[in-house]
Amino acid sequence: MAPRRRLTTFDAFSKTVEDARVRTTSGGVVTIVSSIIICLLIVSEWRDYRQITNRPELIVDKTRGERMNINFNVTFPTIPCDMLTLDVMDISGDQQTEISHGIIKTRLGPDRSIISSESLDLLKASESAPHLDAGYCGPCYGAIPKEEEGKRCCNTCDDVRNAYQEVGWAFGDGTGVEQCERENYPQRVEAVKHEGCNIAGHFSVNKVVGNFHFAPGKSYTSPTVHVHDLNQYSSSDVVHTFAHEIHHLSFGPYHNGIINPLDGAVKHTTERNFNYMYFVKVVSTRFEKIGQAPVDTNQYSVTSHERPIRGGRDEDHKNTMHARGGIPGVFFSYDISPMKVINREERPKSFGSFLIGVCAAVGGVLAVATVIDRGVWEADKALSRKKTI
Template identity: 50%
Template sequence: MPPKSRFVRLDAFTKTVEDARIRTTSGGIVTIVSLILMLWLVWGEWRDYRRVAVKAELVVDKGRGEKMEIHMNITFPRVPCELLTLDVMDVSGEVQMGVLHGVNKVRLRPENEGGSVIESNALELHEDTATHLDPDYCGECYGAPAPDSAKKNGCCNTCAEVRDAYAGVQWSFGRGEGVAQCEREHYAEHLDEQLHEGCRIEGAIRVNKVVGNFHFSPGKSFSSGNLHVHDLENYFKDDSNHSPSHIIHMLRFGPPLPEKSRGQLTAVGGVWTNHHVNPLDGTEQHTDDKKYNYMYFVKVVSTVYLPLGWEKRNDQITNVLGDSHDSVGLGNFGQGTSGSVETHQYSVTSHKRNLDGGSDADEGHKERLHARGGIPGVFFSYDISPMKVINREVRAKSFSGFLVGVCAVIGGTLTVAAAVDRGLYEGQQKVKKLHQG
């Protein structure tokens, strides 16, 4: 027997003779419809194969010695920039008082004048006139030791340096009466000019990734033993309408996602939606009481976004460990070289109280009592979750899965089409027999 005929017995696809085939109009229609349906289903399989899904994973955050950035844009319509101070402190013992690096203070016109931004040349309260004095000039610190920030060792040549010296020994400074440097710089007059102004704080700060807080309070801050104190004399002394009313335009922990990635994550299951609607964005609080305190308790969860193929590009995320954080510019923290991002989501609860204490009887809660005392302002206490969320891009279907899907579409469509065609053909034959009989 020839070798070729050995495979004849194994042929599972038996053929019919052309003369034995019957072609019908209904069969042609079924063929066209099945081909169109087949192409449409194959195209759907291709789109499903090309679709990128986002797989969320929850792991223990084992990072050590990390930093994170807090980006903010907050308006205080009733506190002038000269009185507003930003302080940061955490459980590691690190304290940043009067933060200026990375943060801009924008002076705003009074509320009744629209609250618009004042000219950029008016952003500073006073000029450093010490540069125009005799090079041998050494200003007096009025009984306080010269601050470490003094440009000339052992001297207080500017009003700001005298204020720092007073803060160092926990003395109230007031309006600088009798201080030659402040009278030369017209410090009191500039205070009066800003009396009814507002202030907007915008920028970013870098903090240790541990439990801590940052707050906005009036007056120069200093430490008194284990207490954190603010010089509130100028805040309470005058007859202005000062109050800690505020508008949080934006507050986020870490960098934002690129617009492309954000839209992709929102479209695929909405995994990232809650993160990018930061809970505190658009928050507005108003009070006419100077002695008022707002507290926000924030729970921060580390969140990583890893784009498709990031591991093949030798991606480096600048979440910066140890001493290397100094080499990363403010605002570039957490950005990977191939689109990966390490940022943070957060949830928040809030509380507010009058510093005079009392109960919430006016709000229908007589059982609630508030402690007396404290510092007026806006406080953000943040806690770090021990868990980390990893959002990883993956293919929704493998190539082998795509091939299996295509085969299933072709085979299933042909099988169904053959059954429909057979049914139509037999139906036509029965109708003919009924008419002929």
């Protein structure tokens, strides 16, 4: 029993005899108020523990050789889909002309209604061209060098158009070209001239400085110049314009934490020869959420410029307004920032900090309540003594 007696000398929580305890009304009030305060403080500590904060961090982007997806959805209400071309080029020399993979073009009526798929089928050239003789070799109308005559054939309208493109000649609507008239190409051009186009999809680019643009006509690229065949666009009796609406434009995977500044942008013009330029600054962004896999994407800022084109005709190459004043269209020039933003979710408190906070709240409230209860008790006894004197 001696060891137990020694331990009692260290007891900091001395006990009182049950019979010696006095319960008062004031003590009950103080206990109830203290319990409520303790519960509120514990709830507050729990909320602080469960709270998630977003801590942004800016670092140098050290990634190399990455590619980036560009997602878009744009409507051109006064340009037929057959006349619209999407080209991409970057500072590394990579060029993608007349992109079609991953792209959906939707033909729109003058009231922006979607033209049915039956109408699309009726206008397919492959279904309107008759069977050709096995020995048939169509002319290219001087669009190939003389030394290649007889060795190269232009059997379809697209073959003639491609031959014209290679030598930088304007093509027009195909009138007077045997292959095109056989495929009813002039009639198709006439049938769609009042239509609009919605073009949507995605394409992959090198993560370097570059640009992509929507312009009229087939494109032609040489080591020194990039031009478009604007003959059909500029000579049409219908005034086509590059008025447009950008429904969506983003760089990289979707994330709900990113606001794309060009989404919903609308531009109107009544001029045929008009140029829109968007200068985009792309910043790599990483989202790290608690309990989820990290998401690497991009956000961007943008400035825009628009101007009418005052151009002319290049008679040497039979192209219309291809270089002197610029090309009508919508151009997006993007630059890649060398910095990377990391948005990291964190909990400001650990579970241990939560427990410490709860203990501090309980102990502090009980200590203050004890002082208050003792003070009320002593004051009540003093008043009682005065009344008995």
